[in-house]
Amino acid sequence: MSERIIEIKNLSKTFDGIKVLDDINLYVNKGEFLTLLGPSGCGKTTLLRILAGFTIPEEGTLTMEGNDLLDTPPHLRPLNTVFQRYALFPHLNVFDNIAFGLKLKKLPSDEIEMKVRKVLKMVSMTDYEDRDVESLSGGQQQRVAIARAIVNQPKVLLLDEPLAALDLKMRKDMQIELKEMHKKLGITFIYVTHDQEEALTLSDTIVVMSAGQIQQIGTPKDIYNEPVNSFVADFIGESNILNGTMVKDKLVHFIGHDFECVDKDFGENVPVDVVIRPEDITVVNDLSKAQFTGKVKSCIFKGVHYEMFVDSDTGNELMLQNYTPYAPEQEIGMKIKPSDIQVMKKERLCNTFDGEMTASDEVEILGGRFACPETGFEAGTQVKVCVEFDKIDIMDNQDEGILEGEVHFILYKGDHYHVTIQTPERDFIYADTNDIWDKGDLVGINIKAEDLIITKADD
Amino acid sequence: MIKIKRATWSIPYAAYLFVFVGLPLVMIAVYAFTDKSTGQFSLINFTKFFSAQEDFHTFIYSIEKALVNTAICLALGYPAAWILSNSKLNRSSITVMLFILPMWINMLIRTMATVALFDFIHIPLGEGALIFGLVYNFLPFMIYPIYNVLKKMDRSYITAAEDLGATPFQVFTKVCIPLSIPGITSGIMMVFMPTISTFAIAELLTLNKIKLFGTTIQENINNGIWNYGAALALIMLVIIGLTMLITDSDTNREEEAGGLI
Numbered sequence: 001m002s003e004r005i006i007e008i009k010n011l012s013k014t015f016d017g018i019k020v021l022d023d024i025n026l027y028v029n030k031g032e033f034l035t036l037l038g039p040s041g042c043g044k045t046t047l048l049r050i051l052a053g054f055t056i057p058e059e060g061t062l063t064m065e066g067n068d069l070l071d072t073p074p075h076l077r078p079l080n081t082v083f084q085r086y087a088l089f090p091h092l093n094v095f096d097n098i099a100f101g102l103k104l105k106k107l108p109s110d111e112i113e114m115k116v117r118k119v120l121k122m123v124s125m126t127d128y129e130d131r132d133v134e135s136l137s138g139g140q141q142q143r144v145a146i147a148r149a150i151v152n153q154p155k156v157l158l159l160d161e162p163l164a165a166l167d168l169k170m171r172k173d174m175q176i177e178l179k180e181m182h183k184k185l186g187i188t189f190i191y192v193t194h195d196q197e198e199a200l201t202l203s204d205t206i207v208v209m210s211a212g213q214i215q216q217i218g219t220p221k222d223i224y225n226e227p228v229n230s231f232v233a234d235f236i237g238e239s240n241i242l243n244g245t246m247v248k249d250k251l252v253h254f255i256g257h258d259f260e261c262v263d264k265d266f267g268e269n270v271p272v273d274v275v276i277r278p279e280d281i282t283v284v285n286d287l288s289k290a291q292f293t294g295k296v297k298s299c300i301f302k303g304v305h306y307e308m309f310v311d312s313d314t315g316n317e318l319m320l321q322n323y324t325p326y327a328p329e330q331e332i333g334m335k336i337k338p339s340d341i342q343v344m345k346k347e348r349l350c351n352t353f354d355g356e357m358t359a360s361d362e363v364e365i366l367g368g369r370f371a372c373p374e375t376g377f378e379a380g381t382q383v384k385v386c387v388e389f390d391k392i393d394i395m396d397n398q399d400e401g402i403l404e405g406e407v408h409f410i411l412y413k414g415d416h417y418h419v420t421i422q423t424p425e426r427d428f429i430y431a432d433t434n435d436i437w438d439k440g441d442l443v444g445i446n447i448k449a450e451d452l453i454i455t456k457a458d459d
Numbered sequence: 460m461i462k463i464k465r466a467t468w469s470i471p472y473a474a475y476l477f478v479f480v481g482l483p484l485v486m487i488a489v490y491a492f493t494d495k496s497t498g499q500f501s502l503i504n505f506t507k508f509f510s511a512q513e514d515f516h517t518f519i520y521s522i523e524k525a526l527v528n529t530a531i532c533l534a535l536g537y538p539a540a541w542i543l544s545n546s547k548l549n550r551s552s553i554t555v556m557l558f559i560l561p562m563w564i565n566m567l568i569r570t571m572a573t574v575a576l577f578d579f580i581h582i583p584l585g586e587g588a589l590i591f592g593l594v595y596n597f598l599p600f601m602i603y604p605i606y607n608v609l610k611k612m613d614r615s616y617i618t619a620a621e622d623l624g625a626t627p628f629q630v631f632t633k634v635c636i637p638l639s640i641p642g643i644t645s646g647i648m649m650v651f652m653p654t655i656s657t658f659a660i661a662e663l664l665t666l667n668k669i670k671l672f673g674t675t676i677q678e679n680i681n682n683g684i685w686n687y688g689a690a691l692a693l694i695m696l697v698i699i700g701l702t703m704l705i706t707d708s709d710t711n712r713e714e715e716a717g718g719l720i
Contacts, residue, residue, distance in 0.1 A: 075624045104623065
């Protein structure tokens with residue numbers, strides 16, 4: 001068991017009424033490289049700023065080696081940060097920038113000199129001591145920023161998207177150097193990025209975040225091979241996310257076929273989400289040995305591999321990665337190994353809303369009034385309303401719908417889209433549709449009377 | 460069609476500069492180095508200045524008062540600019556406007572109003588009133604350039620300094636002040652140089668009892684002693700030029716310049 005250095009419990013933070021961090025629980029092991037990964041606005045930078053002390057959470061605790069950290073002002077915390085935009089002091093040269101923290105500690109000048117030279121060597125910036133920081137290139141400034149932080153020998157180094165401003169080639173080089181540096185220094189790195197590939201390359205542990213919540217914590221391999229939900233599967237790498245049914249232990253049914261798999265304990269005939277990585281679908285030349293067949297729709301050369309879209313015999317679109325190209329319109333056979341099928345419990349099977357009857361044939365949910373079949377319930381009765389995903393009508397025009405919302409997240413499921421719509425009150429409505437929507441589209445929502453399944457709420 | 464060279468466009472400006480800047484400067488120099496009685500080249504005007512006790516003393520006194528005024532303006536102006544530029548302490552741009560507003564009113568009118576006010580509340584006019592008048596008139600010129608620099612200053616430098624272990628006081632002395640040097644030098648130039656040459660404030664607020672160097676020059680020119688007056692003006696120009704040279708050496712970073720100069 002490795003020793004925990006940082007522990008975060010029930011941490012929440014709200015900005016202007018919007019929850020940017022919602023009940024975060026996390027611990028960081030001493031010496032590990034931990035990455036907070038998520039799309040922009042998921043709260044990862046806020047979490048880092050809370051660690052550094054620049055943002056104060058409303059709820060929760062943050063301890064470092066058993067000591068409460070929340071009451072400690074930033075300048076007394078044993079952490080240092082590498083900022084996204086470097087924040088090198090323009091009035092100081094490279095040497096004085098790096099020596100800034102050491103001079104504040106009033107170390108003797110020969111010791112400062114020795115330490116600065118040592119880190120300069122570490123970041124390969126020897127002979128740059130006297131340079132003006134503004135005369136340096138982006139990559140060089142980045143190195144100075146890293147040197148300025150590590151020269152203080154912090155117990156934990158926080159890195160806020162440090163490579164985001166660099167070009168691809170330089171980013172790759174810096175990734176390797178950062179990894180080396182982490183090994184050499186042996187201090188804990190907490191790294192924030194939205195780049196999933198960077199996270200997979202660098203980390204010992206990845207924390208995937210979305211909408212202020214932790215979605216999954218695991219090693220890069222775990223996160224890639226066994227995503228816990230469709231968000232993680234979609235965010236990390238390319239994937240085919242499909243609706244399926246767990247027929248029984250080790251047998252799953254999707255895209256119209258039964259497949260052997262390694263998952264069990266889901267129960268029998270339970271609806272599930274199935275994740276197949278594009279590189280895990282193998283093309284077999286002998287059609288009789290294939291598990292299923294399909295017709296190639298398109299084939300694009302991607303450098304290392306070809307990316308193909310294939311329509312399966314049952315009309316599902318699948319993405320494949322292969323080293324050999326197949327011409328469009330060609331019939332191919334395909335196979336998936338049992339261990340490459342990742343089965344996930346569905347987070348929800350239908351939309352469930354809390355509602356209130358406004359008449360025996362009208363119900364109010366999420367602030368909108370919907371006509372419904374005669375229920376016999378009196379006005380004022382609290383009810384639960386269930387609506388299937390494919391029974392939600394999405395309208396182009398916000399005014400046409402009873403409810404309005406914004407398209408928040410879109411997931412392609414092989415033969416349809418699973419769309420998450422966020423209402424202005426930050427409630428979520430999930431819909432299955434064949435229409436193509438874009439993230440951020442403003443839409444109206446209608447539900448037909450007969451599609452509202454209403455039951456009395458439990459008292 | 461006649462092609463007009465790009466350089467041709469500069470002719471009006473060049474002419475303006477020649478007539479209103481170049482020529483007067485040359486004339487000042489010519490007058491300063493000319494003996495009024497003989498019309499010959501001579502250093503007599505300068506020797507007169509350094510031997511004329513009164514004028515030389517006025518000159519030293521003016522520099523003293525200009526230094527005091529600059530110091531007070533800086534001491535009052537920096538905190539004011541700091542508060543104005545801090546979005547936590549000042550959420551509205553109207554407060555900034557209120558500080559700058561006096562600059563919209565003519566200096567003479569403001570000074571006359573000050574005289575009337577001092578009269579009304581029975582504060583004697585004199586050196587104290589003079590210092591007050593100088594500070595009152597020049598404070599906005601100190602606040603504005605510093606405010607501009609602080610407002611534009613990237614807050615991430617403060618965050619970075621705190622992160623590296625600087626206490627709030629150290630953040631201020633080691634990051635904020637060095638980064639606002641361009642604004643401070645701008646402010647000092649805007650206050651120090653005009654103070655030496657001001658004369659209206661001194662005349663009005665001391666009932667003509669205390670003279671500043673500007674007054675001396677004005678009196679000589681008014682009384683038709685052009686050659687001596689020109690020599691005095693030239694001395695002042697040299698002093699101003701020297702202060703600019705000294706302060707300029709620190710402000711070679713253009714992007715952080717104070718905004719007024």
